[in-house]
Amino acid sequence: MRHVERVVVLALDGVYPFELGIPSRIFGAADGRYEVVTCTADGRPVRTNADFSVTVDHGPEALRTADTVVIAPIDPWSVTAELPDEVRAALALIRPDARILSICTGAFVLAAAGLLEGHRATTHWRLADLFRSMYPHVPLDADVLFVDDDTVLTSAGAASGVDACLHIVRKDHGSELANKVARRCVVPPLRDGGQAQYIEQPVPEPTATSTAATRAWALAHLGDPLTLTDLAGHARMSLRTFARRFNDEVGMSPGRWLIQQRVFRARHLLESSDLSVDQIAGEVGFATGTSLRQHLHAAIGVSPLAYRRTFQATR
Known part of the structure; x- marks a missing residue:
């Protein structure tokens, strides 16, 4: 039972x-x-x-x-x-x-x-x-x-x-x-960022542009080797402005957010597919399976194979 x-x-x-x-x-x-x-x-x-x-x-x-x-x-x-x-x-x-x-x-x-x-x-x-x-x-x-x-x-x-x-x-x-x-x-399965995005701070200038559209675009292109320049270019902002705006809205740097999203996508693929670790790494934008192993271990303390064994058994 x-x-x-x-x-x-x-x-x-x-x-x-x-x-x-x-x-x-x-x-x-x-x-x-x-x-x-x-x-x-x-x-x-x-x-x-x-x-x-x-x-x-x-x-x-x-x-x-x-x-x-x-x-x-x-x-x-x-x-x-x-x-x-x-x-x-x-x-x-x-x-x-x-x-x-x-x-x-x-x-x-x-x-x-x-x-x-x-x-x-x-x-x-x-x-x-x-x-x-x-x-x-x-x-x-x-x-x-x-x-x-x-x-x-x-x-x-x-x-x-x-x-x-x-x-x-x-x-x-x-x-x-x-x-x-x-x-x-009817709630988000995983919210971006932390409390920093909710801490009281000065209201942004009325002309300021949100990074929300760029975040959505990045999620649709996680398998690509995205850089800060790519993200800022999509948002039509300078690197400095984009990084500051992104951190204000999300509560973390663009690079850290990208890694978080890639790890989250990799976890889903480990649970729901039979793709190899190297294939999943390519699907989510990590250069190698070794890179995926390092980031997954840093995030949740286990290897991809150990994670897969646990949750595929659960399924």
Whole structure:
């Protein structure tokens, strides 16, 4: 029988209703691969940061049964360095081998419980300075949508919880199912860039040209040996203007973005085709199979053959 991953979502006082529902919505659309239940730290209803409270069917004992635990975010005003006793006791019930995901301010809860020791993390960019002041020993990257650090994942604000949950589906079952889930939920299967594109900054000049059309063109020509000059030429901008505009819109350099997209396309081909590693490298624009191996290992820590064995077996 196919294993069904049990996902337990912990709702704390001050929880954000939107983010609380993300795990059920995303994992619930994954063809029965996940079971999602919601609990509170003491089994009682919790107030949200909106004008209503929520009542759930499970208490903290559900955390003992979790393969994956999701810590839903709480209102920043509820963030404290010391956790309430019932919350700390509830978190202590999580099995050592369970995977843990926090959304937005949920990272503060994990840090306060000592669950981010030895892990990199992220949280909402507006709270990055507060997080660093409270937990200076936790390496924080406020420029990304989520961080996957082995069995502990942290995500940034609001909709980045969608990105992180889709990432888990992709990691567990491959991009084909993750893309299907994304279509069902009418969300992008993989968003470009990181939080940098959402950080408040001066509004661009009215005459500024977007790089969106050039990004779409590049995705249609990933197999070509694209250079920064090619991209800037397509956008009809100088190299400097294009690089600056691209980074403002996407949150990373054009070169890094191209590599990210090529690796993503290569992963899909490894899962869905019988092409050789060298053939896939050519299809996605890497000069050699060796180059593909290096970039894939840097991105996800495995070789193309190991990745293919895992996800073709899953299929």
